[in-house]
Each structure stands twice: as structure tokens, then as C-alpha cells.
Amino acid sequence: MSDHLCVHCAMCCDRTLFGYVQVTQDEVDALGGGPEFEMVDGRLSMRQRCVQLGADGMCGVYEKRPAKCRAFRCDLLRDFEAGKVSDEVAKQVVDEAHAMRDRCEAHMLKHVPDGYMPEREPSPRRLMHALNMANKDGVDLDQKAYELAVFMYMMLTMFLKENFHDHEDLK
Numbered sequence: 001m002s003d004h005l006c007v008h009c010a011m012c013c014d015r016t017l018f019g020y021v022q023v024t025q026d027e028v029d030a031l032g033g034g035p036e037f038e039m040v041d042g043r044l045s046m047r048q049r050c051v052q053l054g055a056d057g058m059c060g061v062y063e064k065r066p067a068k069c070r071a072f073r074c075d076l077l078r079d080f081e082a083g084k085v086s087d088e089v090a091k092q093v094v095d096e097a098h099a100m101r102d103r104c105e106a107h108m109l110k111h112v113p114d115g116y117m118p119e120r121e122p123s124p125r126r127l128m129h130a131l132n133m134a135n136k137d138g139v140d141l142d143q144k145a146y147e148l149a150v151f152m153y154m155m156l157t158m159f160l161k162e163n164f165h166d167h168e169d170l171k
Helices: 002-009 025-030 067-071 075-081 087-111 124-136 143-163
Strands: 020-022 037-040 043-047
Touching: 002 075, 002 087, 020 067, 025 043, 075 087, 087 124, 087 143, 124 143
Parallel strands: none
Antiparallel strands: 020 043, 037 043
8 A cells, every 4th residue: 555655646756855866876777877867966866857757656667766766765654654644644645745846836937037947847946946046146036926935935845844754865
């Protein structure tokens, strides 16, 4: 049943929880290499959103997935497996996280000025960085929209930290 929860969630693979996952050269070779692998802070890493994540939430290389992916268990999954939360409650938490992320992302996308849009697939983290840079550069932002973006991002970050993990598990 935990596999069903992971497929329903997929936030460890879709860039919500992580920007990168540390990998080994052997894992890169086993997965055929590609532009999603790069050095980050001196570590060989795989960029997220994982290119192996299917639209159905399934991993396209499940049997060959990197060790960090294989080992990761978010706090919600651990609580579910320990019987601390039911399947229904766990799915509600995941659905709320997805909804918060999607609302935050949609709001930010409307307010990131030209020239500041992230080059890679946008995520709340990247969009917040873009908005902060524009604000720092003195770009004329709608201040209420900017403050709402900051608030939404902080709420999302706290919700993810409280229910999933502290973002240190895959570094």
C-alpha cells in the first residue's frame, strides 16, 4: 500500500521537495547519462524533475533507480507505515501539499517579470528566487502580489517541512 501512496505523491521526484539528488558515476552510467546529470556543490547530481517520472507518478527505472532514491522515505510515508496515519489521511496531506504548491506556483508565474523567469522548469523555489532577485534589483513589482507570493511560499515550505522532511535527506 505504501507504493500506492508514493505514486499518488511523487513529490520527491517532481522537484517539489528537491532540486537535485546526489548520484554516483555508476548510477549515471546505468541510467544512460544525459543532461539531467551535473555537478552541484562538488557532487554528481541528478536534476529534478526526474526525467524518469511518468505522468502516472511511476518511476520509469524503478529497479535501477539511484541508491538515494531507493533509500528515501519521507516523514509522511514513515508515519503511514508505522500506522500513525491512515491511507485516507496520508492522501489528504499529499493532496493539500499538491494544491498548495500549484496555487503558489500559479500565483508566482503571473508576477515574475520578463527577464527573470527561471531557465529551467519553474518550481516554487525557483520562482521565489526570481521574484526576490527582481525585488532586489528594484524592478517595479506589485508589492501586494510579491508579499502574497512570499507568504504562500513560506506556508508551502512549512507544510512540506512539517509533513514530509527537512530537505536534508538527499543531500
